[in-house]
Amino acid sequence: QVQLVQSESELKQPGASVKVSCRASGYTFTSYTMNWIRQAPGQGLEWMGWISSNAGSPTYAQGFTGRIVFSLDTSASTAYLQISSLKADDTAVYYCARSTVRPPDYWGQGTLVTVSS
């Protein structure tokens, strides 16, 4: 069955970087795109962008450019989200979710990133 397993919660200081992983199984990794979605505490879902698991080409949503990088390790069927120069308002649950050129179907369990000194 399709599974997306994300890395554990992270506590980071302002200015640091974080790298969240998303390991896929149960399907052909390179046949799907991987989305990243942010959910701040008590807020709704925000689409951050996606990366083609075949070509490795990322698309970043407006408002999510500059400090965010999507990457892949296709040999490990794993997608990564890296956020640099963390700020307090980056505190959120970050989800990976697979799709083709449409909204996602399967989602990871989410990774809580807390930015606090």
Added chain:
Amino acid sequence: QSALTQPPSVSGSPGQSVTISCTGTSSDVGIYNRVSWYQQPPGTAPRLMISEVSNRPSGVPDRFSGSKSGNTASLTISGLQAEDEAHYYCSSYSSSSTVLFGGGTKLTVL
């Protein structure tokens, strides 16, 4: 402000039906049938309930149905049950090759 507009909250009694709307534009909901709905109980990841406007994935009760008219998609839940209480989000592909989400609707089962 979210790209797709949903009512902040809806409510209904057990056994009743409720409908949640999702209004977009002629650049997203209006021209694509790539509209999905997700259920998110507190503290859990979103779960796909409807894809491609009206398709129910395996395991989703047939009490959940989706439709679309013009720039507005709708999710109807019939025969409400206490376990349906959750936040619901719509999502659509857009002509800018991006994915949009609605702001979410909290469903309360009275």
